[in-house]
Amino acid sequence: MEIIRESFDTPVVEECDVLVAGGGIAGIAAALAAARAGAKVTMIERSWILGGLATSGLIAIYLPIDDGMGHQVSFGICQELFMLSIKHLVESRYPKAWLENGTFEEKRDGKRFEVQYNASLFALESEKLLNKNGVRILYGTEICDVKRDADRIEAIIAQNKSGRFAIKFKNIVDATGDADIVHFAKMPEETFKAGNVLAAWYFSIKDNWHKLNQIGAADIPDEEKTGNNERKPLIDRRFTGLSGFELSEMMQLSHEQTLRDIVLKRKSDPNHVPTLIATIPQIRMTRRIVGEYTYDVADEHKFFEDSIGMYSNWKKRGPVYEMPFRTLYNKEVKNLITAGRNVSVTEHMWDASRVIPACAVMGEAAGIAAACYDDIPGIDVKDLQKKLVAGGVVLHEKDLNI
Ligand SMILES: Cc1cc2nc3c(=O)[nH]c(=O)nc-3n(C[C@H](O)[C@H](O)[C@H](O)COP(=O)(O)OP(=O)(O)OC[C@H]3O[C@@H](n4cnc5c(N)ncnc54)[C@H](O)[C@@H]3O)c2cc1C
Structure with missing residues (x-):
């Protein structure tokens, strides 16, 4: 391959206490928590609204924050963002029993504590919340490298309309979804071996209301809902999500499927009109840190001394997962922590840990x-746990008063 050698000095344009890389759900929660803890926080996001997959990707379903057996398991900022997502009551799948003092039996046997929200409103409200808490948001900015010195990352190198620059910080949260910072820092990483199926979720008008068309379902079987193991991918091809060239092609294949679905539906319903298509690739699992602990499905219901909170399984009722703090970092670098779909879990666990509540x-x-x-x-x-509990987080399953 022909090589062009570049050489330049990169100006350090600012410094902060906490740099949050990525403004998806994990990044929003991290920036909010860090700012509330008194840190000067800068968030870097390459697109132009907050939320990542949960807004730009049109994944507008806040999956359950209960265990499907009548108990809420995720609290704190997770619950706060859940409520924020439906603040304007523009939603469906409203979990009435959970939000209007239903009985234990109604919660256990009825709808789970999940909701479909309006992606645009959620993005706008999230931005307002972070602004109110003093988080500096830099949109349209892509982190393309880091400056690592031994066991610390000194700065990120980023690029936007102003050109290339660096930002220094005390600590960095990798909430890029793809463990980009881990990768740039040459830390231990793992990729998703099975590869992702194609998705083409979009919104349309249906009966004077907006409808989420979930085209391209998760390929790990949703046994509780479908009762079978057969899930047909849209096309016979898998995607790593780690090559810009592949992603660009994937996006166009996704557009093709979206258009196909619209045309098909309009044959039987001329009122089927698309209103929103995704503006980022709908990719589920890509790359993650290799943490000090790698969580597996076999850890379900296990007590972890260093739990930082719990989440459940969106596919079936019952499982509760206590997330050990050790899944978020690797000792090699002292000032990096991960959050979101790029933390340390096994291939089989990934499908449960990547969702919005987790x-x-x-x-x-x-x-x-x-x-x-x-x-x-x-x-x-x-x-750390004391601080989490003070914010309303419940750390252990045994504390749920079951
Ligand atoms: C088709 C599909 C269906 C799904 N269904 C559901 C569902 O029904 N309910 C549910 O709860 N979850 C669902 N999920 C999963 C869920 O939406 C995501 O896993 C979750 O929202 C991930 O949040 P995150 O913050 O970890 O990452 P992301 O949402 O990916 O956010 C990462 C952010 O970082 C930014 N970023 C990345 N790299 C850089 C960089 N180098 N520089 C600057 N910015 C960067 C991105 O632009 C993005 O905004 C689904 C996912 C897919 C793809």
Whole structure:
């Protein structure tokens, strides 16, 4: 391959306490928690609204924050963002029993504590919330490298309309979804081996209301809902989500499927009109950190001394997962912590840990850790847990009063 050698000095344009890389759900939770803990926070987001997959990607379903057995399991900022997502009551799948003092039986046997929200309103409200808490948001800015010195990352290198620049910080939260910072820092990483199926979710008008068309379902079987293991991908091809060239092609294949679905539906319903298509690739699992602990499905219901909060399984009722703090970092670098769909879980666990509630739970812990301590692997976890509990987080299944 022909090589062009570049050489330039990169100006350091600012410094902060906590740099949050990525403004998806995990990044929003992390930035909010860090700012509330008193840190000067800068968030870098390459698109132009907050929310990542949960807004620009049109994944507008806040999956359950209960265990499907009548108990809420995710709290704190995860619950706060859930409520924010339906603040304007523009939603469907409203979990009445959960939000209007239903009985235990109604909660256990009825709808789970999940909701469909309006992606645009959620993005706008999230931005307002972060602004109110003093988070500096830099949109349209892509992080393309880091400056690592031994066991610390000194700065990120980013690029936007102003050109290329660096920002220095005390700690960094990798909430890019793809573990980009871990990758740029040459830390231990793992990729999703099975590859992603194509998705083409979009909104349309249906009966004077907006309808989410979920084209291209998760390929790990949703046994509880479908009762079978057969899931047909839209096309016979898998995507890593880690090549810009592949992603660009994937996006166009997704557009093709969206258009196909619209044309098909309009044959039987001329009122089927698309209103929103995704503006970022709908990709589920890509790359993650290799943390000090890698969580597996076999860890379900297990007590973890260093739990930072819990989440459940969106596919079936019952499982509860306590997330160990050790899944968020690797000792090699003292000032990096991850949150969201790029934390340390096994291939089989990934499909449960990547969803919105889990990302928010991890984001809150990562944000507080990044704001309050200098050496992330050396943190006094009990102290971190005290701060999480003060914010309403429940750490252990045994504390759910079951
Ligand atoms: C088709 C599909 C269906 C799904 N269904 C559901 C569902 O029904 N309910 C549910 O709860 N979850 C669902 N999920 C999963 C869920 O939406 C995501 O996993 C979750 O929202 C991820 O949040 P995150 O913050 O970890 O990452 P992301 O949402 O990916 O956010 C990462 C952010 O970082 C930014 N970024 C990335 N790299 C850089 C960089 N180098 N520089 C600057 N910015 C960067 C991105 O622009 C993005 O905004 C689905 C996902 C897909 C793809």
